[in-house]
Amino acid sequence: MIKKLLLIVLSITFMTLAGCRNDWEWLASQPKPWRLAEDKASEILAEFQQRFPDFEKRLKAIALWRVGTPYEIFKLGEEIEPDPDPIIRLDVSDCTGHVLTSLALAQSANWAEARANMIEIHYKADRDGHKKPTYRSRWHYTADRVTANPYTVSFVEDLLPDNRLATAEIILNIKEDGEEFLDLDWQRPIKLKYIPSDQINRELLAQLPEVCVVSFVREQYYMLGIIFAHEGMIIDGKSLVHASQSAGETVILDFIDYYFPPEGPLFDGIVVSRFVPLK
Numbered sequence: 001m002i003k004k005l006l007l008i009v010l011s012i013t014f015m016t017l018a019g020c021r022n023d024w025e026w027l028a029s030q031p032k033p034w035r036l037a038e039d040k041a042s043e044i045l046a047e048f049q050q051r052f053p054d055f056e057k058r059l060k061a062i063a064l065w066r067v068g069t070p071y072e073i074f075k076l077g078e079e080i081e082p083d084p085d086p087i088i089r090l091d092v093s094d095c096t097g098h099v100l101t102s103l104a105l106a107q108s109a110n111w112a113e114a115r116a117n118m119i120e121i122h123y124k125a126d127r128d129g130h131k132k133p134t135y136r137s138r139w140h141y142t143a144d145r146v147t148a149n150p151y152t153v154s155f156v157e158d159l160l161p162d163n164r165l166a167t168a169e170i171i172l173n174i175k176e177d178g179e180e181f182l183d184l185d186w187q188r189p190i191k192l193k194y195i196p197s198d199q200i201n202r203e204l205l206a207q208l209p210e211v212c213v214v215s216f217v218r219e220q221y222y223m224l225g226i227i228f229a230h231e232g233m234i235i236d237g238k239s240l241v242h243a244s245q246s247a248g249e250t251v252i253l254d255f256i257d258y259y260f261p262p263e264g265p266l267f268d269g270i271v272v273s274r275f276v277p278l279k
Contacts, residue, residue, distance in 0.1 A: 023051050027061060033090040034069050041090060042110035049109050055277050056210040059106040063211070063233050063241045066102060069093045069250040071243050076101075076122070078133040087133055088118040095231050096142065098243040098250055099213055102233070103151065107278055120278060121151050136184055141172050142215050143192055143227040146273045152213050154273045156193050159207055166196040166269055168217060168227045176223040192227060195272070197265040202256060205237045213273040214240070214255075216266070229267060 030044055052058035072092035077085030088101055100122055108114035123131045123138055131137070139145040146154045156165060172188045173181050180187070194217050195204070211233060218229035232242025240255040259266055 026051060027065060030065065032068060033066055034092070036090055038111040041114075042112075045105060045111070045114065046109045048106070055106065056275070059102060059275060060211045060235050062106045063098070063102045063235065064252065066090075066093070066098065067241065067250050067252050069098070069243065071245055071248050071250070073245065078135055078138070080134075083135050087122075088115050093243045093250055094245075095243045098241070099152070099231055099233060103275055117278060121149075136186070140182055140184065141188075141226070141228075142231055143168075143190055144172055144188060146213065146215060146271055147190065147192060151276045151278065152273045153276055154193075154271050156195050156271055159204065159272070160195060160199060162193070164195075164199050165193045166217075168192045168194060168219075168222065170222045170225060170227065172225055172227075174225045181225045187225075190227075192271070194269040196269040197259075197267065200256075200259060200265075200270060202238070205234065205255060208234055208237045208272060209274065211235050211275060213275065215271045215273065217269040217271070219268045228271075234272065 026047070031040070033041070033044075036044070048058055048061060052061050069090070070092050071094065073094045075085050075089065075092050075094065076087065076097050077083030079085070079087055088104060089097075090101075093101065100118065104114050104117040104121055107117050119131055119133050123133050125131050126137065139149055146152050169191045170189075172190050173184060174187050175181050213231060214234045215228045215231040217227055221227065221229055230242070232240050234240055234255055238255060239252055240258050241250065241252045243250045259270075
């Protein structure tokens with residue numbers, strides 16, 4: 001029954017997104033991305049560029065196309081030690097992988113461009129301004145990324161006045177005992193505004209753009225030097241598309257229903273961030 005409902009939601013969303021029956025039929029008929037070889041992926045990415053010339057609509061289409069992708073955590077790397085996983089991939093995804101891979105794919109006409117764009121999005125520049133994919137230059141922390149990466153930029157302060165926002169203040173990557181959470185030889189003091197659970201409602205979601213990043217705050221993680229427990233994408237101010245560990249795949253569902261189960265909010269709040277296209 002749940003799968004049937006999801007198919008209905010997808011069908012309605014795709015038809016609204018495409019704006020015409022031909023594009024909906026094309027998108028629905030495409031092979032699932034996790035089954036594609038790189039050459040076929042390149043063909044389909046080029047078609048996305050033609051059929052969805054608007055950046056946000058194309059990003060939504062890419063995100064929805066990827067619904068059903070099998071879930072595996074921490075499967076993006078640098079293709080060298082200490083993390084030899086691929087820089088970009090379609091066969092599996094976790095929550096951050098879904099967000100960043102979708103952003104890279106939406107701006108690419110072929111697989112080579114997608115890989116290059118992923119490096120641009122997912123890694124920090126060195127002192128000379130060059131981006132080389134290494135474990136230490138990766139944007140490991142979502143809180144670091146939504147406040148300092150130019151491609152996913154928090155805009156919570158545009159939505160609510162300061163007295164309705166909450167603040168997280170920690171040192172990223174430093175645990176309560178003073179040790180690093182990840183072996184990065186890096187830390188960053190951060191003071192981050194977020195929308196607490198009691199301010200999240202359908203009226204707030206209606207203010208959001210067609211597609212944006214949503215990052216979920218979990219206060220109990222502060223002791224680990226972490227602010228966010230999960231992230232995904234909100235589309236059309238109502239639906240959450242995210243790689244779900246519990247579902248074992250990327251899913252689409254109603255955001256409010258997900259965030260507020262009968263037993264209470266799943267998280268302590270959210271940060272919403274704009275997707276900014278590469279120059």
